[in-house]
Amino acid sequence: MTLDDPVAKIKGIGEKKAKLLSKLGIITIADLIYYLPRDYEAQGESVKIDGLKDGGVFNIMAVISGEPSLRRIKSGLNLAKFSLTDETGRVEAVFFNQPYLCKMYKAGDAVYVSGCVKRIGKSFQFTNPHIEKQGKQHTGVNPVYALTAGLTQKTMRLAVKAALESVRGQIAEIFPNEFRAEHRLSELNYSIYNVHFPENAEALAQAKRRLIFEELLLFNIALTERERRAETGAVMLSINDEEKACFLSRLEYKPTKAQCRVMSEIEADLRRDKPMNRLLQGDVGSGKTIPAFYAMKICVSSGYQCVMMAPTEVLAAQHFYNAQHILGDIGVNIELLTGSTPPAQRRTICQNIINGQTDIVFGTHAVLYDNVQFANLALVITDEQHRFGVGQRAMLETKARAPHTLIMSATPIPRSLALILYGKTDISVLDEMPPGRRPVKTFCVPEAKRRDMYDFLEKEIGKGAQVYIVCPLVEDGDVPGVRSSEHVFEEIKRRFADAALLHGRLKPQEKNDIIARFKTKKCSILVSTTVIEVGIDVPDATIMVIENAERFGLAQLHQLRGRVGRGKKTSYCFLMTEKSDNERLSILCKTNDGFKIAEEDLRLRGPGQFLGSKQSGMSDLYMANLIRDMAMLKQTKELAASMKASHPEIYAQWLSAAKTRFSRKMENTVIN
Ligand code: ADP
Ligand code: MG
Secondary structure (H helix, E strand, O other), X not given: OOOOOEHHHOOOOOHXXXXXXXXXXXXXXXXXXXXXXOEEEEOOEEOOHHHXXXXXXXXXXXXXXXXOEEEEEEOOEEEEEEEEEEOOEEEEEEEEOOOOHHHHOOOOOEEEEEEEEEEEOOEEEEEOOEEEEOOOOOOOEEEEOOOOOOOOHHXXXXXXXXXXXXXXXXXXXXXXXXXXXXXXXXOHHHHHHHHHOOOOHHHHHHHHHHHHHHHHHHHHHHHHHHOOOOOOOOOOOOOOHHHHHHHHHHOOOOOOHHHHHHHHHHHHHHHOOOOOEEEXXXXXXXXXXXXXXXXXXXXXXXOOEEEEEOOOHHHHHHHHHHHHHHHOOOOOOEEEEOOOOOHHHHHHHHHHHHOOOOOEEEEOHHHHOOOOOOOOEEEEEEOOHHHOOHHHHHHXXXXXXXXXXXXXXXXXXXXXXXHHHHOOOEEEEEOOOOOOOOOOEEEEEOHHHHHHHHHHHHHHHHOOOEXXXXXXXXXXXXXXXXXXXXXXHHHHHHHOOOEEEEOOOOOHHHHHHHHHHHHOOOOOEEEEOHHHOOOOOOOOEEEEEEOOHHXXXXXXXXXHHOOOOOOOOOOEEEEEOOOOOOHHHHHHHHOOOHHHHHHHHHHHHOOOOOEEEOXXXXXOOOOOOOOOOHHHHHHHHHHHHXXXXXXXXXXXXXXXXXXXXXXXHHHOOOEO
């Protein structure tokens, strides 16, 4: 068996289990042995056989007495029976549908057995216990894996163990001996085995360190290779003073110092024939739209086309309307192209884009689809980058040879980390809020205080306030104790007549209508799922209520809260939750600083969750934690660069390892 074989080749893993494993991103044996435990748990109480009791979980050390027997009970079901003895007595272990065990074990083998014990008549029996040959040392801990519905820890442990056995000694070490000695790294086969089934605590620590080191090294290499970009070939874009003044005169307010700084950074980038590759970071509400529009203005003034992609239709439409207002001079043609643009209209728009009549295109990822071709695309802007996969962006970039790119993100990444992750990408930061903003007063509200909160809403609405109520994305009854938006809406309507409901099944046009009604104050409460999360801008909305707040990530809650606090009035955010002592949520009550929140979030969420594909729940980094292991992240980055220069043949080997490890995942890598 080889590492590239599909997991279904392992004995005991049928098609059904293989399918479940694929949900975790596990396709090959290599994927499986690199699917590292999320945690470890102590096994049951260790006893001699005469100490077993009915219904308990126990470990015993015993010898197999007599050949294991295999019996077919009925079609599709067979039973393996082991007889076990120690100096104090005798016990039976039965295994359903694991006939291979009879081949793996024979009379006289010394084994560990652990599992649930039942009394059968006068004697005891283990049913489907964990069985393992006795090694030199035994830690007494079991690996605990992240699972998916239908998969049990036991299945996972057996699968991993079988996979490890099947490729024992075959995992190719990618670190030469001297290199391992120099950096004090344990051998790979040993490390992998021990991280799943540790011999002892010291071996586990060693194994972890080696695997984190390797993971970060390869991760750095994958990042570096991903970010290789054209050095020249971009069109040079510039703007004259008159046009610049015209742009500024159309804004409703004076740009902040931070916005001015970012605009000149962008302007300088666009002047060069090296494609701009810039990340614009700024907390929710910091005003990222203005610099982005300025980039568009420069592009259009130079006679080229640009495109801006947003993650949702609502947001694309909002940008489109704003742009018409600010950029829609005589002669500038702006189009909106989304998944719901009617086919006939879509054909006309696409025509106009390809023949160069259209200057600016706003859209969702629908603009990516292949029949949209540009006449002379020079600038690509993506808003809220964390929603887009890298693969998608790469696809858009094929629409132009070496386009300038600007990525806007509200996900605050600590600067030191951003520098490592984004490498060659230039970073602009909007570190100043538009004037007059006040922190949003945030409270955790238990169910018992709901009535009081409604009273408060009523009072504030009377004074002209508008309210968002956000619910987790669930259907009623889906999850016990979680309120769906429909359910909440029904309740709210009884008390507040002018509430509106915005949910995912509405057509985009209907969504836009509801938002327009809310914007023009035709309704004062908007109940919704997280569709409003990104980008909606209603300055008079001053209250944000979040139902089942404990179900949201901190960064997401911060984004949601960013929908209020945009005007001059005091704004409030109510986190509805029974877990008011929740450490996570209390961070939000204490600070409005997105960077602090992100750091806390990273600290609490632990390894892996930071960079990864949300869709599959699979993350790029399984062992490493970018915050905790930042020093090693840096060290391995430098090491990779120096090895590339000094030992190209070793680097080449690492590169190919990085590609197999991260390529499938890199496509889906999202920064979140
Ligand atoms: P972001 O996309 O960074 O979350 P937006 O660009 O949507 O933020 O801006 C948030 C709000 O702040 C908008 O209502 C916008 O009109 C307003 N705004 C932006 N820049 C300024 C400024 N310099 N002065 C006052 N208000 C501003
Ligand atoms: Mg925005």
